[in-house]
Amino acid sequence: MSTAPRQSVHTDPVVRAGRRTVAVHPATDPFTALTVMRRNEVRHLPVVEGDRCVGLLSEGHLLAALASTNGSGDQRTDGGLNAGALCHRPAPTVPPGSSLQAMAAIMTAERVDAVLVVHRGELVGIVTGSDVLGAITGGWPAAAEVPEQVSD
Numbered sequence: 001m002s003t004a005p006r007q008s009v010h011t012d013p014v015v016r017a018g019r020r021t022v023a024v025h026p027a028t029d030p031f032t033a034l035t036v037m038r039r040n041e042v043r044h045l046p047v048v049e050g051d052r053c054v055g056l057l058s059e060g061h062l063l064a065a066l067a068s069t070n071g072s073g074d075q076r077t078d079g080g081l082n083a084g085a086l087c088h089r090p091a092p093t094v095p096p097g098s099s100l101q102a103m104a105a106i107m108t109a110e111r112v113d114a115v116l117v118v119h120r121g122e123l124v125g126i127v128t129g130s131d132v133l134g135a136i137t138g139g140w141p142a143a144a145e146v147p148e149q150v151s152d
Contacts, residue, residue: 026083048123
């Protein structure tokens, strides 16, 4: 029986070189955090205070905040919510060299779809569930290649 080689953040393009990790401060309001996400085409933001990562903010956190607003829909004025209050704390982290299986296990246990890669206390990247699945499958197939129906 052959086994697949161990895949990690060093051997797979999960933490892609050149992909910039964008972060926000805990005091960042939800509207600004969403704007940062949209401008950078990301769905997760590390929440960083000084040189320390304190949490992970996702689109899901922002949706939950919107659902709990006073009805105005303006997150800049609803209850003083900020990234620090909305984010997953502590931030789920892995060291460089972590296996894809280890990252998937942490995501599952923490009920998040991303982990932060931290080396010697420094944030070096972010790995999402889509990154892990893409690395395992060798990348997502083009829409034209996805069968409409799968037979048994």
